[in-house]
Amino acid sequence: MSRNADRSTGPQRPHNGWRTFRRILYVIVAVIVLGILAGAGLFFYYAQSAPKITQSALSSDASTRVYDANGKVISRLGAQNRTYVKSDQIPVLLKKAVVSTEDRRFYKNSGIDPVRIVGAAFANISGSSLGMQGGSTLTQQLVKLSVFSTAASDRTLKRKAQEAWLALKVDHNYSKDQILEYYINKVYMGNGVYGMQTAAQYYYGKKLSQLNLAQLAQLAGMPQSPSNYDPIHYPQYAKQRRDLVLQAMAKNDVITSAQAQEAEATSVSTGLVKNHAATTNVNAKTTKVVDAYLKQVYQELRSKGYNTTRGGLKVYTNLDMGAQRKLYDIVNTNNYVAFPSNKFQVGSTIVNPNNGKVVAMIGGRKTGKVTFGLNRAVQTDRSSASTAKPLMDYGPAIQYLNYPTYEPVKDTAFTYPGTDKSLYDWDKKYQGTITMRKALYESRNIPAVRTLQNVGISKATTFLKGLGMTFDKKLTLQNGIGLYISSEQEAAAYGAFANGGTYYKPYLVSKVVTQDGKAHNYASTGKRAMSTATAFMLTDMMKDVMTESSGSGRSAAISGLYQAGKTGTDSYPDDYVNKVPDGATMDSWFTGYTKNYSVSVWTGYDKQFETGHYVSETQTTIAQEIYKYEMSYLASKSTNSDWTVPSDVTETRQNGKTEYYVTGHPGTVTDGTTTSQYSSTNTTSSSAYSSNGQVTTNSSSRNNTSTTENSTSKESSSTEQKPAGGDGNDDSSATSTTEASSSAASSTTDSDNNHTVSNDTNS
Missing domain, CATH: 1.10.3810.10 (Biosynthetic peptidoglycan transglycosylase-like)
Known part of the structure; x- marks a missing residue:
């Protein structure tokens, strides 16, 4: 037998495989044990910071509670x-x-x-x-x-x-x-x-x-x-x-x-009732008063990612219940204003200009038992008419062109460039060359549009953006006498005039406490929208809207109160004007402010083209009256102080009246008459007039309504068609109350320039 064969039949050494397996098994067990210990350690670490749980928390309802600015519950969604x-x-x-x-x-x-x-x-x-x-x-x-x-x-x-x-x-x-x-x-x-x-x-x-x-x-x-x-x-x-x-x-x-x-085998519908008990209110009467405000609160919460039906939230708002009740009473009783009918509608927003807090909001009047219905305060389907002039025309003129308050502007025959459509003032007359101040407080259209020509659509759009208003389509000259924005947007924008030029985005919710006790605070960060000179000079000119004998807003005047504001009325289109009395308008606005509050009011009918749904010449002052009664209440609970001349503004006397100019830019004085290189003519380059039709807003946090005016104080007005593809909506949904077919009849479309122009007398 060979040596090799001998070795193959000899005793074998133990194999090392089992030893290796045991080592691997030990490692696996050790990892598992360490994992369990680590998991247990992490569990108890997290457990130490767990919130306390009480019997009250276990037994209480999980509804969403909404509080006013004073910490009083105004709504308990799902709890009543x-x-x-x-x-x-x-x-x-x-x-x-x-x-x-x-x-x-x-x-x-x-x-x-x-x-x-x-x-x-x-x-x-x-x-x-x-x-x-x-x-x-x-x-x-x-x-x-x-x-x-x-x-x-x-x-x-x-x-x-x-x-x-x-x-x-x-x-x-x-x-x-x-x-x-x-x-x-x-x-x-x-x-x-x-x-x-x-x-x-x-x-x-x-x-x-x-x-x-x-x-x-x-x-x-x-x-x-x-x-x-x-x-x-x-x-x-x-x-x-x-x-x-x-x-x-x-x-x-x-x-x-x-x-x-x-x-x-039983049908699920067996035994179901048709009439259900309400489950959203703490007090039905209170909820009716705050209905529009609450609707916007819930919309704002949803936009922030909160579930208002299952979250058990505590929501703290900026609501001033006193101001809200007063506004509700003004528009829903006959104790203040003589409304023509229960179908006559109102949308209004009140904003604190110094921080953007929305302190009150009314979305309609005489709305019956409807809950969370159409909120006209945030709708953007109606033109704001002449309340747009400080925002798009005169504000940018002071900001970018250094217009003084006495800037000479031309009130002479005007035809929209590239068209045969003429623009008129309320009286179908011309005053020749007048001051910018006079053009504003009398709300004359032609000087406003000429001023916008000189500013240019681009700069005007930039100015509006600084006030929280962005648009899907380019604006046109006609938007200088009417923007599709809401009362909420406008109150916030005018608030920048009130506080010296800083824009605060309007907001309703100040704090949310989730069910785990975590608090989330919200505020609006102010952004400089214009110079202090622009804000002051606009304010000084808009004071005359209510105080001058020919001012368009005399019905809003409050004796002794330092305030400023602007009217707006929207006349009917040419093909409808013969169906309504002379002086009748579709809508009427007034937006005014003090140093403490900015109030914007729209009035009109939801279906303005239905028979009898017009705002008569005498009724155009209703918006001013609503503002007057509400602002009188607000003024009684705040200080009354005037605006002071800022360092970048110089005071002067022109024609026996105190006027102002941006320091260093007085204009050229010749024989006592100040002139400017920017004085309007009826010629403009095509680039100065954007030709895209009209406007769609994308600003702030909600949808809004706009309107126009023609008051007994000789307010001039402007009719225009709502642009295709946009109604001025921002990030919230809106419901238009204007019939599309009727709206289409409100203007004439110029095929050469693809813009809408109107032959009307709006302000």
Whole structure:
């Protein structure tokens, strides 16, 4: 036998493979142990910072509360009819339905259920859970509803750890029946309803104790997705969910299969009531007063990403309840103003010019029982008429061309460039060369448009942008006598004149406290929109609107009050003018301010082309009267101080009157008459007149209404067509109240320049 063969049959050494395997196994076990220890450490680290949970938090409703500026609750969304039901009054079948649906091991677990978490994960993968069981126990769901935000951004590992820790504490401190009681009373049930007892009243008009098996199963299944499982609006999905609950109850031996089948055969519409109890108000009368303001609050909250129906939010607003009630009374009673009919409408916004806070808002008058209806204060479907002149014409002229208040401007025959359409003033007459001051307080159209020609559309648009107004399409000369902006936008823009040239974006919500106690503060950061000279000189000229004998806003004058403002009226188009009396207009505006408040008011009819829906010549002062009564109230609770001449403005005397110019730019004085290189003529380059039609706004945070004026104080006015493709909307949705067919009739479109021009007498 060979040597090699001898070796092959000899004894073998132990193999090293098993030793290597054991080492790997030890490492794996060590990693797992370390992972568990690290996870436990992280869990307890997060648990230490968990918010406190009290019985009050567990038992209270999760509605959204809205507060005024003084911290008083003005609305509790979903809370008014919440009826708390004690455990001994909750049907046993409902309790078993909820447990079968949400947490089958509820009576066995200690607030968290590791077995359930693993089972839920497997069931979700395999599709065997019937969509009934998630990873969170019923106790964890209660904790989430009581102290945590439901926002997706808060679904973090830290939050889940804190949720689990608090669930353990709740399970230790409260009985299972107490936990189930809190849960049944807290869950959101759709349509602003919280709690299953309230839901029984809302959907069936009965108490929980009066509902049958099918109805109880319906309610038990709704909390997972109350909107989708709403039996009124989505009966198909509601039935599917209800039947799954019944099947789960049968599987858990809570009911028999025969009982489940009998209940499944019942229509989900059986027993539903048509009239539902209101669930949005604390006080119906108060809510009516603040309806438009609240609607904008909820819109502002949604734009910030908050869920107002499920968040349990505390919302603090800038609402001055006194100012709001006064404004509501002025427009809804006959104690102040003689309104022609209940269909005559109003939209108004009041802004603090020093910080942008919206302190009051009215969206309509005589609106009946409608809740959250059309808010005319933020609509942008009507022209603002001559209230646009300080914003687009004279403001930019002072800012960019250094016009003095006595700048000579021409009130002579004018034809829009590239067209045969003429522009007129209210009296169809011309005054020749007059001062810019006179042109403004008498609200004459031709000097305003000539001034805009000299400024140029580009600079005017830049000036408007600084005041929070952006547009999808280029503006035209005609926009110099009418912009599609809202009373909210205009009140904020005029606020910049009031405070010396700083623009604050208007806002209603000042603070939001989420259910976990986290506070989110909001404010508007002021941005310089114009020089102090521009703001002061515009203000000084607009004082004369109410004080001069030929001023267009004499009805808004308040004796002894330092204030400024501008009127605006929008006349009917040429093809409709013979259908209304002489002097009738579609809309009437007044926007005025003091150093403390800026108030913008629109008046008119929703359907201005219907028979009789015109604003008569005498009624054009109603907007001024609303402003006068409201501002008188506001002035009684604030200081009355005049504006002081800033350092960049020089005072002078012209024609026996105090006038002002930007320091260093007095104009050229010849024989006592000041002239300027920018004095208007009726010629302009085509580039000075943008030819894109009209306007679409994209500013601030809401939609708005605009109008125009023709008051008995000889206010001139301008009619124009709303531009195709835009209605002045900003980032919020708006509902137009003007019929498109009627609007189309309000102007003539020039095919050569693709812009709309009008032959009218608006201001």
